[in-house]
Amino acid sequence: MLAVVLYGVSMIHSVFLWRKGFRRDTHVSYLLLLGAFGFHTVAMMMRGLRLNRCPVSNLYEATAFVMWTVVAAYLVVGLWSRLRFLGAFASPGLFALGVFALMGRLDLPQGTRPELPVFWTSLHAAFLALSYGAFALSSVAAVMYLSQERNLKLHRLKAFFALMPSIQRLEAVVNRLLVSGLVLLTLGLGLGAFELAHLKDPHAYAGDPKIIWSALVWALYLGLVIMRWRFAQGGRRFALGAVGAFVFVLLTFWGTNALSTLHNP
Amino acid sequence: MPIVVIGLSHHSSPVTVRERFAFAESRIPASLQSLRQAGIAEEAVILSTCNRVEIYAASLLDSTKACSALQEFLVTCHNYQEPLANEIYALGEPQSVHHLFRVACGLDSMVLGETEILGQLKKAYDLALQNGHTGSRLNKAFQRAFNVAKHVRTETAIQRGSVSVGSVAVELAEKIFTKLGDREVMIIGAGDTGEKTARALLSRGARSIVVTNRSYDRALALAQDLGGRAVAFEDWASEFANIDIIISSTSAPNYILDRARLEPLLKLRRNRPLLLIDIAVPRDIEPEVNFLENVFLYNIDDLQAIARDYLAQRQVEVARCEKIIHEKAAALLAPYAGPPNRPAVPQATVTDAE
Secondary structure (H helix, E strand, O other): OHHHHHHHHHHHHHHHHHHOOOOOOOOHHHHHHHHHHHHHHHHHHHHHHHHOOOOOOOHHHHHHHHHHHHHHHHHHHOOOHHHOOHHHHHHHHHHHHHHHHOOHHHOOOOOOOOOOOHHHHHHHHHHHHHHHHHHHHHHHHHHHHHHHHHHHHOOOOHHHHOOOOOHHHHHHHHHHHHHHHHHHHHHHHHHHHHHHHOOOOHHHHOOOHHHHHHHHHHHHHHHHHHHHHHHOOOHHHHHHHHHHHHHHHHHHHHHHHHHOOOOOO | OOEEEEEEEOOOOOHHHHHHHOOOHHHHHHHHHHHHHOOOOOEEEEEEOOOEEEEEEEOOOOHHHHHHHHHHHHHHHOOOOOOOOOOOEEEOOOHHHHHHHHHHHOOOOOOOOOOHHHHHHHHHHHHHHHOOOOOHHHHHHHHHHHHHHHHHHHHOOOOOOOOOHHHHHHHHHHHHOOOHHHOEEEEEOOOHHHHHHHHHHHHOOOOEEEEEEOOHHHHHHHHHHHOOEEEEHHHHHHHHHHOOEEEEOOOOOOOOEOHHHHHHHHHHHOOOOEEEEEOOOOOOEOHHHHHOOOEEEEEHHHHHHHHHHHHHHHHHHHHHHHHHHHHHHHHHHHHHOOOOOOOOOOOOOOOOOO
16 A cells, blocks of 8 residues: 555656656665655555465466566666666556555455465466566666657657766667566466466366457567567567556456456356 | 855846956966955955956955955956946845856856856866865865755756757757767758757757758868768768758748658658758758658747747746845854945946846
């Protein structure tokens, strides 16, 4: 709860930064998110210790874990002062996700599959949450790119006064986060497939919405990365692709999770 | 022992007068020695740049007498015999210290907030220090001035932004490209502004320059001057795949680059951004090309508008800088506190550069 309050404060601070055109380097945003990260980590650790597993089993935990990975990734990327404004772009999303996660109905006890080892299940979920965190931050960097690119195109002074990295660097950040996310997603899905093979009748889950959706998301991000590597796709279209892909994940993750019998035994 | 300053600057006198009072660097140590031997100053620093000639001194004389003596020294030293009106200003404490701090911060410069003067001031101080012409008063004042300049630079936006077309173009390139060191620049037309802009980009590390012009000889001469290479005007499009920044300044009456011509060339670039700087009047590049993806087109008006806005932004910061300077000067002078003393030099014209 305290972490979400700090995400909210950071969001309000972001509005001020945006209105001032991101003209001054600020540590406030970074420190607010660092504070929120501290509370968030403590809360997750307490829950993990209480449940004796990685807290990523139900929607509440998965959302909280994705948020945690987004902030963790930001805190690393934000060590470069020019990329610190990513926090201002990420805060509104973090706050919205935090409020969403705190809704009581999400934190329902989740059935478990005793035939699967807790360690591998936790690792599978953790890899996936980390990958969504990387995708989330890549979409935030892509929004930053789109904003700065538009200001430069329209010759707006905001583009000059804003202490932001060059658009080419932002593009590289988007790309690196997408590749990192794809690697983590591949590992997570690979572990999921490995676990699936240990179930009694794995073919029964071939049409599970979450499996189909996961394959679709993987193909979507793989397509983006290939377009970038093979066809040097860059600029606005690439940034829009990164934003669009994550919006798709955000809008469909919860629904497919709820429909999945594999994930709701 | 008050600190006083007398001098001339671009605010008070034209270059025809300033150049007569300029000190060659080799002459400064001897001039400082003369000042001290004459008993005019115990400590002294001479600052001589294209925009100002100033003598900062700590003297046992009271401020008024010290300023008169310094002015006489300055006039005699340069054998200046024409009548003086308001060209020379003289300031006693605390205005002299305020002035020193303002100069260090670039607030008294022709280009508000520029940093070159700080380097020149440091050099002038070092020269006096190495020759033993400074003491505790000027040492403290100058070192504090350098600190104040650093403080003002970090705490205010007085030095932010670019105020010339060339430097705006560099800043623009830095907003688009990760590193200028990997960038290849093409100049179309061998005009003066184009050359200056290219030099600004080269000074910030641009990898290489390609020059093209209707007169190949002029292109070749400029390319040699800039350490680049020349290409025939008919062939410039063939270089397009490797070029990242184009500065166009031809006197062509029509567009030399339009959307129809650029669009197929962009395919060679594999989505790398392209910065087009059109400083020609009439314009060389069709404005429509700005709608193409990864293309950023700026014309001379755009660059000048940005430079003007930066300057306006700096003007806004002046009040904040003055407040800092006032506080730092008061802190420096507090141990020597006495009634403020502004000199009135009868035989010299005393003006306040501020």
